[in-house]
Amino acid sequence: MSLTAGDVLDLLSTREIEVLGHLAEGHTYSSIARRMHLSPHTVDTYLRRIKGKAGVSNRAHLMILALQITRLDEPWLKRT
Template sequence: MCHLPGEGGFSAVAEAALTPRELQVLWHVAQGDTYARTARCMGISVHTVDAYLRRIRTKLGVATRAELIRLAMAPGDGRPGR
């Protein structure tokens, strides 16, 4: 069963930088969903999920999935020491 993301819950930097669709992909990843499950839930291909995540990492300036989730879910602007 696929769940829909709730409103908010992301850092201010993620909310400001990402499109609603990118936030939806990010929500699935933050929930621990695989690329395949994310693709199935969103009605897109696994390759599209990968493309979204590459674009999200570029926009947020992070290199790994772990950094992405930490930044996206952090309170405030998501940056350490700010």
């Protein structure tokens, strides 16, 4: 059974969704880290956790997921 983007969205924290939003915009790990005032290692950790929760195995699938989720949760930046 595979998860839909909506199912995955329910599993993610606000910060994880924020990271995916930046990834969907085409930002690199370093750029995301600067924007979120994090270390690149922390961004990598967020993305590894997202991959684990979503059952995603590579960066291409992670990008597809990021695009799907940001489309589902368009006002993701407004979450508090």
